[in-house]
Amino acid sequence: MAQRAKAFSDNQPGAFFVDESCIDCGTCYTMAIDVFEGAEGHSRIHHQPLENQRLRASMALLACPTSSIGTEDKSSMAEAARAFPDPIEDGVHFCGFTSENSFGAWSYFLQREAGNVMMDSPRAAQPLLKRIEELGGVKTMVLSHQDDVADHATFHERFGCERIMHADDHYAGMDRYIEGADPVALAPDLLFIPTPGHTAGSACLLYRETFLFTGDHLWWNPQRGMLSASKRVNWHSWSKQLKSLEKLLDFNFRWVLPGHGTSKRTETAQEMRRELERGLEYLKKL
Ligand code: SF4
Known part of the structure; x- marks a missing residue:
């Protein structure tokens, strides 16, 4: 489970974050390039998801192999799990x-x-x-x-x-x-x-x-x-x-x-x- 206390400092501030457990597999920024990007050996949030990007960002969170993505906004999680x-x-x-x-x-x-x-x-x-x-x-x-x-x-x-x-x-x-x-x-x-x-x-x-x-x-x-x-x-x-x-x-x-x-x-x-x-x-x- 991603920990806010261990979030990378280069995440754009907001609900979604990537923490230090990221292994830079590339899954999240392949899936949701509008929100995630690769940055020197790890992923980061370069743009907090807009309303129409939240489902994809939540799907990337579930697809992450190391549970390195966290969010305080759970509004799309149930839909993401079914997607x-x-x-x-x-x-x-x-x-x-x-x-x-x-x-x-x-x-x-x-x-x-x-x-x-x-x-x-x-x-x-x-x-x-x-x-x-x-x-x-x-x-x-x-x-x-x-x-x-x-x-x-x-x-x-x-x-x-x-x-x-x-x-x-x-x-x-x-x-x-x-x-x-x-x-x-x-x-x-x-x-x-x-x-x-x-x-x-x-x-x-x-x-x-x-x-x-x-x-x-x-x-x-x-x-x-x-x-x-x-x-x-x-x-x-x-x-x-x-x-x-x-x-x-x-x-x-x-x-x-x-x-x-x-x-x-x-x-x-x-x-x-x-x-x-x-x-x-x-x-x-x-
Ligand atoms: S999916 Fe997870 S482990 Fe892979 S790059 Fe994104 S945050 Fe890192």
Whole structure:
């Protein structure tokens, strides 16, 4: 729980504040840029929310992995708790309620006729569990890699979802392990794509040839204005990660939805392919 006594002095005065427990995961200023911003290793309130920004700021408070955001204004909290999973497009949602165990990684909920899917695990917060139950539960949980598993066991116990991960991360407790380098169709609209590099068993999930869930493999970097990846935050092999990024040029998608960093949407798959080529050109020079 955020403590007013430990609030950063660079918060704009008012009801909302960020305290010293912030780990600078970026979730709040990705979600509510009008209110939060990154400032030298932590987040701060740069503008107290206006009436029409309060719900989003309250949602960011709930999504924070370390409960580092506090407010004396609770007027939108109940509505914020019911607002997750937060719709993105065509049944794809952001789960909110990120976990400190995953350094605030984002997870996603895919509502589908053939059974709902979760990409990576959020924190098993009661309001989220309740809403997901109302939306039909979770049939399949795909884990991008061993670091973003958070409360997968609780989701499995509650909804009986099959948990799928690539075998090369050697992470115990999954229900199914994918082996090898070839993509595997989990369903006609769901393709598991092994993308080793960030970790040995890192993988992306392609949904309906539109949405690519990338874990820690690829994201949009708004400062550089291009798709990006991190050589510094690479736990296995940078050269393999570059090869895995090139491999994505073979697939059609117009959304990149990462665990960390900003998502990217383009109008067409061709446009996204050009963005990937542009990002790769930069990353290969690092
Ligand atoms: S969501 Fe929480 S931990 Fe992440 S940057 Fe914001 S205040 Fe910090």
